[in-house]
Amino acid sequence: MQPLANVTPFKPGSRAGAIQISNVGQVFKTATQDVVALSDVSLDIKPGRFVVLVGPSGCGKSTLLMMLAGLRQQTSGTILINEAPIPQPDPNRVGVIFQEPSLFPWLTAEENVEFPLALRRIPRSDRRAKAVDALKLVGLEGFGKRHPHELSGGMKQRVSIARGLVQDPPVLLMDEPFAALDEQTRMTMGDELLRIWAATGKTVVFVTHSLTEAVYLADEVVVMSARPGRIVDHLTISLPRPRTYEMLGGETFGTLRDRIWRHIRKSA
Numbered sequence: 001m002q003p004l005a006n007v008t009p010f011k012p013g014s015r016a017g018a019i020q021i022s023n024v025g026q027v028f029k030t031a032t033q034d035v036v037a038l039s040d041v042s043l044d045i046k047p048g049r050f051v052v053l054v055g056p057s058g059c060g061k062s063t064l065l066m067m068l069a070g071l072r073q074q075t076s077g078t079i080l081i082n083e084a085p086i087p088q089p090d091p092n093r094v095g096v097i098f099q100e101p102s103l104f105p106w107l108t109a110e111e112n113v114e115f116p117l118a119l120r121r122i123p124r125s126d127r128r129a130k131a132v133d134a135l136k137l138v139g140l141e142g143f144g145k146r147h148p149h150e151l152s153g154g155m156k157q158r159v160s161i162a163r164g165l166v167q168d169p170p171v172l173l174m175d176e177p178f179a180a181l182d183e184q185t186r187m188t189m190g191d192e193l194l195r196i197w198a199a200t201g202k203t204v205v206f207v208t209h210s211l212t213e214a215v216y217l218a219d220e221v222v223v224m225s226a227r228p229g230r231i232v233d234h235l236t237i238s239l240p241r242p243r244t245y246e247m248l249g250g251e252t253f254g255t256l257r258d259r260i261w262r263h264i265r266k267s268a
């Protein structure tokens with residue numbers, strides 16, 4: 001699989017994609033009370049790792065991703081991406097993919113992928129070439145001229161991933177990106193994502209409620225407790241890659257999934 005054209009290739013050993021979260025807390029001030037969403041979260045993510053966050057609903061996973069994306073500032077602690085703070089969104093360092101593809105319905109797939117490049121005034125021919133490359137990488141070659149309503153749910157989510165990839169940030173944040181998809185499409189998309197990740201060497205932080213998806217995709221699974229969210233376990237998933245469907249029924253897989261489930265059940 002070829003890397004995206006016209007982009008700086010990932011350099012193994014560089015700090016591009018490193019994430020350091022130190023003693024981070026988030027308190028939301030509402031009209032009636034202060035909501036402590038996250039408390040004392042510390043996590044060191046090495047460049048190129050695939051890290052999955054799991055935890056009960058409301059434990060602060062999306063809040064943590066928002067802070068990593070520079071969309072919200074933590075109320076305590078520090079966050080460093082490529083060894084620098086992230087006071088505002090920086091698409092050159094961090095790309096974000098949300099649960100809903102949120103494509104512009106009046107733009108074609110290609111134009112949707114080009115959109116962040118157009119905002120940065122990248123010349124039309126360059127951005128078209130990058131969009132075509134990114135669509136190819138997500139398996140949508142030949143679908144660039146279609147509008148969102150002409151694409152399936154899985155295809156729309158691929159367009160959204162292509163849009164996240166097009167600026168080639170070293171870090172990709174994904175907040176339940178496959179939650180709206182059926183199980184078969186979800187499995188296929190997981191394999192696609194692993195293929196893209198292996199080809200591009202990005203650091204991925206991925207949120208899911210599916211424990212099977214977590215173990216299947218991850219190098220590391222970080223388990224959070226109910227609010228205020230804290231890290232209660234950090235598992236290394238040493239299953240070999242490429243991951244295969246057969247591994248899902250294996251003993252190692254089952255043991256890892258059970259360990260995560262025990263934490264979640266305790267928090268529920």
Ligand SMILES: Nc1ncnc2c1ncn2[C@@H]1O[C@H](COP(=O)(O)OP(=O)(O)OP(=O)(O)O)[C@@H](O)[C@H]1O
Nearest residue numbers: 028030035037056057058059060061062063064227
């Ligand atoms: N803007 C806000 N103002 C007040 N409270 C908020 C705000 N955003 C989030 N919260 C609260 O912070 C906590 C964490 O929310 P967050 O959305 O990060 O959880 P989550 O782990 O992503 O949940 P889910 O799995 O349901 O997506 C929740 O209790 C939520 O109600």
Ligand SMILES: [Mg+2]
Nearest residue numbers: 061062063175
């Ligand atoms: Mg969430």
